[in-house]
Amino acid sequence: MSKLKLSFFVVLVIFLSSVSLNGQESKKLYDPSLDGMKQIKDAVAIASKENKHVLIQYGGNWCSWCIKFDAFCKADTSIMKVIGNNYVPVKLNFDPVNKNDAANTYMGNPTRFGFPVFIVINGKGQVIHIQDSGLLEDGAGYSKTKVNGFLRNWTVSALIPGKQSSK
Numbered sequence: 001m002s003k004l005k006l007s008f009f010v011v012l013v014i015f016l017s018s019v020s021l022n023g024q025e026s027k028k029l030y031d032p033s034l035d036g037m038k039q040i041k042d043a044v045a046i047a048s049k050e051n052k053h054v055l056i057q058y059g060g061n062w063c064s065w066c067i068k069f070d071a072f073c074k075a076d077t078s079i080m081k082v083i084g085n086n087y088v089p090v091k092l093n094f095d096p097v098n099k100n101d102a103a104n105t106y107m108g109n110p111t112r113f114g115f116p117v118f119i120v121i122n123g124k125g126q127v128i129h130i131q132d133s134g135l136l137e138d139g140a141g142y143s144k145t146k147v148n149g150f151l152r153n154w155t156v157s158a159l160i161p162g163k164q165s166s167k
Contacts, residue, residue, distance in 0.1 A: 028061045029070050030093040036103030040121065043088045048123035051156055055087035056107070059116035060095040065133060066116040072142045079147060086155040087120075120154045129154050 043054040059066030070091075073079050083089055092100055094111065104110065110117040110130045118131040136146045157163050 029066065030059065030061050030091050030095075032060075032093045032095055032098040034093060034098075036092050036098075036100030037106065039090050039092060040103055040106065040125075043090045044121060044123060044125045047088045047121070050088070051123065053087050053123070053128070053154060053156060054090060054119075054121040055083060055151075056090045056092050056119040056121065057116050058092045058094055058100075058104075058107075058110055058119060060093055062095060063115045065137075069116055069133065069142060072147070076144060079144070079151065082148065082151045082155075086151070118150070122156075128159075 040054065040056070043056075046052075047054045057066065057069065061067075073083065092103060094100060094104075094115065107119050107121075107127050108130060110119050113130065113132040114134065116133045118133060119127060120129040120131070122128050131150055136142050136150060138146065152158060
């Protein structure tokens with residue numbers, strides 16, 4: 001291969017790598033620039049109007065289990081339906097740049113459980129449940145039965161005695 005062809009090839013590989021990395025950047029789940037308390041307040045306002053709870057997934061783009069959970073949910077229409085019908089979902093960032101310390105304190109320090117950690121907040125802004133995601137795992141992934149149980153047990157209607165959520 002001539003030096004010119006080799007140089008062209010190297011430049012092409014570098015270019016394609018940067019395009020690929022830029023594409024990955026735009027697909028990140030968590031936005032470190034967002035204010036966690038504002039995210040929570042905005043979601044609570046929506047949840048109050050729609051008679052839902054807020055479901056916070058607290059984690060980061062660095063967290064393989066956070067990424068697995070997102071992919072797991074998106075791959076299962078029944079889980080997505082439960083979330084869509086009953087929750088206002090929020091992805092709350094935790095990383096060295098933005099740990100969202102005020103939100104962590106407000107929610108009762110859920111980071112003590114590791115990442116991701118799930119927090120359910122009612123339409124009044126009260127934290128009603130913190131879920132250790134490790135309890136929802138099954139092998140190298142998540143258990144559909146455990147995740148469905150968690151999501152269904154913390155809906156608005158599930159907390160009303162004698163009423164079951166059928167959504």
